[in-house]
Amino acid sequence: MSLQAYQDELAADLPGAGLPWLTxxxxxxxxxxxxxxxxxxxxxxxxxxxxxxxxxxxxxxxAGRMGIVxxxxxxxxxxxxxxxxxxxxxxxxxxxxxxxxxxxxAMKDAPELLAGRLGQVATGQQLPLPALNQALSRDGYVLLLxxxxxxxxPIEISFLSGQGASYPRNLILAGAGAQAxxxxxxxxxxxxxxxxxxLNAVTxxxxxxGAHLRRYxxxxxxxxASHIATLAGQLDGGAKLENFDLNLGGxxxxxxxxxxxxxxxxxxxxxGIYLLRGTQHCDNAIWMDHVVGGxxxxxxxxxxxxxxxxxxxxxxxxxxxxxxxxxxHQLNKTLLLSDKAEIDxxxxxxxxxxDVKCSHGATAGELDESGLFYLxxxxxxxxxxxxxxxxxxxxxxxxxxxxxxxxxxxxxxxADWMAS
Amino acid sequence: MSYTAETAEQVSSIAGDKxxxxxxxxxxxxxxxxxxNEDIIRFISAKKNEPDWMLQWxxxxxxxxxxxxxxxxAKVDYPEIDFQDAYYYAAPKSMEDGPKSLxxxxxxxxxxxxxxxxxLHEQAMLAGVAVDAVFDSVSVATTxxxxxxxxxxxxxxxxxAVQEHPELVRKYMGSVVPYSDNYYATLNSAVxxxxxxxxxxxxxRCPMELSTYFRINQANTGQFERTLIIADEGxxxxxxxxxxxxxxxxxxxxxxxxxxxxxxxxxxxxxxxxNWYPGDADGKGGIYNFVTKRAACRGRNSKVSWTQVETGSxxxxxxxxxxxxxxxxxxxxxxxxxxxxxxxADTGTKMIHIGKNTSSTIIAKGISAGRSQSTYRGLVxxxxxxxxxxxxxxxxSLLIGDKCGAHTVPYIENRNRSAKIEHEATTAKxxxxxxxxxRQRGLSDExxxxxxxNGFCKQVLQKLPMExxxxxxxxxxxxxxxxxx
Numbered sequence: 001m002s003l004q005a006y007q008d009e010l011a012a013d014l015p016g017a018g019l020p021w022l023t024x025x026x027x028x029x030x031x032x033x034x035x036x037x038x039x040x041x042x043x044x045x046x047x048x049x050x051x052x053x054x055x056x057x058x059x060x061x062x063a064g065r066m067g068i069v070x071x072x073x074x075x076x077x078x079x080x081x082x083x084x085x086x087x088x089x090x091x092x093x094x095x096x097x098x099x100x101x102x103x104x105x106a107m108k109d110a111p112e113l114l115a116g117r118l119g120q121v122a123t124g125q126q127l128p129l130p131a132l133n134q135a136l137s138r139d140g141y142v143l144l145l146x147x148x149x150x151x152x153x154p155i156e157i158s159f160l161s162g163q164g165a166s167y168p169r170n171l172i173l174a175g176a177g178a179q180a181x182x183x184x185x186x187x188x189x190x191x192x193x194x195x196x197x198x199l200n201a202v203t204x205x206x207x208x209x210g211a212h213l214r215r216y217x218x219x220x221x222x223x224x225a226s227h228i229a230t231l232a233g234q235l236d237g238g239a240k241l242e243n244f245d246l247n248l249g250g251x252x253x254x255x256x257x258x259x260x261x262x263x264x265x266x267x268x269x270x271x272g273i274y275l276l277r278g279t280q281h282c283d284n285a286i287w288m289d290h291v292v293g294g295x296x297x298x299x300x301x302x303x304x305x306x307x308x309x310x311x312x313x314x315x316x317x318x319x320x321x322x323x324x325x326x327x328x329h330q331l332n333k334t335l336l337l338s339d340k341a342e343i344d345x346x347x348x349x350x351x352x353x354x355d356v357k358c359s360h361g362a363t364a365g366e367l368d369e370s371g372l373f374y375l376x377x378x379x380x381x382x383x384x385x386x387x388x389x390x391x392x393x394x395x396x397x398x399x400x401x402x403x404x405x406x407x408x409x410x411x412x413x414x415a416d417w418m419a420s
Numbered sequence: 421m422s423y424t425a426e427t428a429e430q431v432s433s434i435a436g437d438k439x440x441x442x443x444x445x446x447x448x449x450x451x452x453x454x455x456x457n458e459d460i461i462r463f464i465s466a467k468k469n470e471p472d473w474m475l476q477w478x479x480x481x482x483x484x485x486x487x488x489x490x491x492x493x494a495k496v497d498y499p500e501i502d503f504q505d506a507y508y509y510a511a512p513k514s515m516e517d518g519p520k521s522l523x524x525x526x527x528x529x530x531x532x533x534x535x536x537x538x539x540l541h542e543q544a545m546l547a548g549v550a551v552d553a554v555f556d557s558v559s560v561a562t563t564x565x566x567x568x569x570x571x572x573x574x575x576x577x578x579x580x581a582v583q584e585h586p587e588l589v590r591k592y593m594g595s596v597v598p599y600s601d602n603y604y605a606t607l608n609s610a611v612x613x614x615x616x617x618x619x620x621x622x623x624x625r626c627p628m629e630l631s632t633y634f635r636i637n638q639a640n641t642g643q644f645e646r647t648l649i650i651a652d653e654g655x656x657x658x659x660x661x662x663x664x665x666x667x668x669x670x671x672x673x674x675x676x677x678x679x680x681x682x683x684x685x686x687x688x689x690x691x692x693x694x695n696w697y698p699g700d701a702d703g704k705g706g707i708y709n710f711v712t713k714r715a716a717c718r719g720r721n722s723k724v725s726w727t728q729v730e731t732g733s734x735x736x737x738x739x740x741x742x743x744x745x746x747x748x749x750x751x752x753x754x755x756x757x758x759x760x761x762x763x764x765a766d767t768g769t770k771m772i773h774i775g776k777n778t779s780s781t782i783i784a785k786g787i788s789a790g791r792s793q794s795t796y797r798g799l800v801x802x803x804x805x806x807x808x809x810x811x812x813x814x815x816x817s818l819l820i821g822d823k824c825g826a827h828t829v830p831y832i833e834n835r836n837r838s839a840k841i842e843h844e845a846t847t848a849k850x851x852x853x854x855x856x857x858x859r860q861r862g863l864s865d866e867x868x869x870x871x872x873x874n875g876f877c878k879q880v881l882q883k884l885p886m887e888x889x890x891x892x893x894x895x896x897x898x899x900x901x902x903x904x905x
Contacts, residue, residue, distance in 0.1 A: 342833070345831075356849065357846075357848055
C-alpha cells in the first residue's frame with residue numbers, strides 16, 4: 001500500500017481531521033515522505049542499518065487496544081498507558097501547572113494547546129521517518145509544563161504494542177524554569193513473545209529558558225519487533241536535559257536523537273546503554289547541534305553484544321560558526337562477548353568555531369583479560385567474574401542517572417539481562 | 421587586543437605571494453591536444469611505446485570511468501572539473517632522445533631543480549639520496565641507478581618498467597588499487613603518464629632512501645602519476661615523496677595512484693611532504709589533489725608506515741590505506757595536515773584488519789587556520805578473522821582563528837571479539853596560555869606559533885626521515901606565516 005492510498009483511507013478517520021492547520025501539517029509531512037521514501041543504506045546516516053525488514057509493514061493497521069495494562073515501573077507516578085499506539089488509560093489528579101493528556105484527546109478537546117506548537121521543533125523532523133509519523137500518527141502523549149512549575153512525582157508513559165504499525169507522537173513543552181521527570185516505557189505484549197509489530201515514535205521536546213527535564217526511555221519491545229524512535233528537542237538558554245536511552249528489546253531498533261542547543265548555558269547530557277543478543281540490531285544515532293555559544297553537551301553510550309547482535313553508534317557534534325565557548329564530549333564503548341557480534345561506531349565532530357573543547361572517544365573489544373584473571377585469582381568463579389566486570393562497565397553510565405528511583409529500575413533491568 | 425582578534429586580522433592580511441616556489445619554467449613541451457577520449461589514451465600509450473596489454477588495460481579503465489560518477493561525499497567544495505578542458509600528455513621536448521646521464525639533461529630543467537633546492541648532484545652525493553625526478557609527465561633524471569642495481573633494487577620510471585619488467589608490472593599493477601577502484605583512480609589508470617617503479621628483492625635492505633620529487637609544471641596539464649612499490653620477502657625500503665608546484669591561476673588536477681605490495685617480513689616506509697600551490701588568499705588557483713594510496717600487507721609480519729605532511733593544495737582528497745592481510749602485519753599512519761586561507765583538506769586513512777594479530781596505529785594532527793576546512797576521515801575495520809587485532813587511533817585538531825573549521829569523521833567497525841579498537845579525538849583552539857608564555861620569553865608571535873604547532877605535530881614529524889623532518893618543520897612555520905598576530 002502506498003502512503004497516499006493509506007492516507008485516503010485513513011484521513012477522515014484520524015483525530016483532529018477537521019482542523020485545517022493539522023491537515024496541512026499532515027499533508028506537508030506526507031509529501032516530504034513521498035518525496036524521499038524510506039532511506040536506504042546509500043544514505044550516510046543509514047549506512048549500517050537496513051530498513052528493508054520494515055518496508056512492507058509501514059501501512060499495516062494497528063489492531064486497536066489490547067485489554068492488558070502492564071504493571072507500572074515506578075510507584076506513585078502520573079501515568080498514561082497506550083495500547084498499540086492509542087490511549088488506554090489516562091491520568092487523573094494532576095497538580096496545577098501540569099497538563100498530561102493524550103494527543104488524540106488534545107486534538108479533539110483542546111486543539112488550541114497544539115496549534116502553532118506541534119511539529120515546530122525543526123531539528124530532525126524533516127527526515128523521512130519522523131515525517132511519516134507526523135502524517136500517520138493517531139495518538140501519543142502531550143505534556144505541558146507551566147512556567148515555573150515543578151512536578152514532584154515522576155511521569156510514566158507506557159507504550160504496549162502487540163500488532164500492526166503504530167506511530168506515537170509525543171509533545172513535551174516545558175515553560176521557563178519548569179521541572180519534570182518523564183519515563184517512556186516501550187514494551188511488547190506479554191514481554192517475551194515474538195511480536196513482529198512495527199513502531200515509529202517521535203517525541204518532540206521544547207525546553208524554555210531554565211527548564212530542567214529528565215527523560216528516560218526504556219525500550220523492552222518484543223524480540224521480533226521493529227522499533228524506530230526519534231527525539232527532536234530544542235533547548236533555550238540555561239535549559240537542561242538529561243536523557244537516558246536503555247535498549248534491551250526489539251529485532252530492528254533505531255533510536256535517533258536530534259538536539260539543538262539554542263541558548264547560552266543550555267546543557268544536554270545524553271546517556272545510553274544497549275544490551276543485545278541473538279540477531280538483534282540496535283542503531284543509536286545522535287545529532288548534537290551547538291547553535292550558539294556558551295553551551296555544553298555530554299554523551300556516554302555503552303553496550304554489550306552477544307551472539308550475532310549488531311550495534312551501531314553514530315554521534316555527531318556540530319559547533320556552528322561563531323558558537324564560541326562550547327564544550328562537547330562524546331564517549332562510546334562496546335564489549336563484544338561473541339565472535340559473531342559486530343559494532344560499528346562513527347563518532348563525528350564538525351567544528352566551525354575555534355573556542356571549543358570537543359572530544360570523542362570510542363573503544364570496542366572483549367572483556368579485560370587481566371581484570372578477569374585478577375578476580376578469578378581471588379576465588380571468584382569465571383561466570384560471576386564476567387558478570388561483575390560487565391556490571392562495572394555499564395555502571396559508569398548508569399551512575400549518571402540523577403533520579404534515584406529510575407536509576408534503581410535501570411540497574412535492575414541491566415542486572416536481569418546479565419543474569420538471563 | 422586579544423589573540424583571537426589579532427589572529428583574525430592577520431589571517432585576512434595573508435597574501436598568496438607567500439608561496440616561495442611559485443615560478444614557471446620555460447621549456448618547450450610536446451603536448452597531446454586538449455581533452456580526453458580513446459584517441460588520447462592511444463596517443464599516450466603509443467608515445468610510451470607500450471605493449472598492447474597495457475593499452476587494453478587503459479582502455480578498460482577509460483570505459484569504466486565513463487560510467488562512473490565523481491564522488492561527492494568528501495567535505496570539500498570546488499567548481500566542477502571539466503575533464504575535457506585539460507591536457508593529458510605533456511613531455512619536455514628535449515627528452516625525446518632520452519638523456520644518458522645528468523650531463524645530458526636540459527640545463528633549464530636542472531636550474532628548476534636548483535631553484536627548488538634540490539640540486540641533483542649535490543643532493544645525491546651529500547644526502548645519499550637517489551632522485552627520480554618527475555618533471556611534468558616524463559622522468560628526466562634518475563641517479564644512483566647503478567648502485568641500486570648492484571643491490572638488485574629496481575628503481576625506475578614506471579613507463580620504463582613497463583618495457584623492461586613487464587612481468588612484474590603486469591602481475592602487480594592494479595592488484596592493490598584495481599582500475600575500477602574509484603573515480604580518480606580509474607581516471608589515473610586510463611591516462612597515467614609516469615611515476616616510479618620500485619622492486620626490492622628478497623632479503624635486501626635498500627641501501628639508500630629512495631626519493632621522487634614531483635613537480636607540476638606545464639599549465640593545464642593534469643598530473644597522473646602511478647607509483648608501484650613491491651617489497652619482496654624480508655626486504656626493507658624507505659621511500660620519500662615531496663612536491664612543489666609553480667604558481668598559477670588555473671586549477672590543476674592531480675590524481676595519483678600509489679600501490680605498495682609487501683610480502684612476508686617486508687617493510688615499507690612511505691613518507692610524503694606535500695607542498696603544492698594552495699591558491700591565493702581568496703582561494704583562487706591551487707592544485708586539486710585527489711590521490712589514492714593503498715598498501716597491501718600480503719605477507720606475514722610485514723609492516724607499512726605512511727607518514728605525510730600535507731601543507732599545500734587547494735583541495736586535498738587523500739586516504740593512504742593499509743590492507744593488513746598477512747598475520748602479524750602492521751600498518752601505521754602518521755599525518756599532519758595544515759590548511760590556511762581557503763584550503764580544504766579531507767584526509768585520513770583506512771585500516772582493514774584481515775589477518776590474525778594485525779595491528780595498526782593512526783596519529784592524525786590537523787591544523788586549520790584562516791578560512792580553511794580540515795577533515796579527518798578514517799576507517800578501522802576488524803574483519804571476523806582478525807583475531808587479536810589491535811588498533812589505536814588518535815586524531816587531534818587545532819584551530820587558529822574563528823573562521824576555520826575542523827571535522828572528524830571516523831568509522832570504527834569491529835567484527836571480532838578479541839580485537840581491540842581505541843579511538844580518541846580532540847578539537848581545541850591554540851592555547852593562549854602557551855602563546856603568552858612563549859611571547860613572555862621573548863619569542864615573536866610567529867616563532868611562538870611555529871613552536872607550539874611543531875610541538876603539537878611532534879609525534880608525526882619524528883616519524884619522518886631526518887632530512888625530511890628538518891624541511892617539514894620549516895614548512896609548518898611557513899604554512900602558518902601570518903596566521904597569528
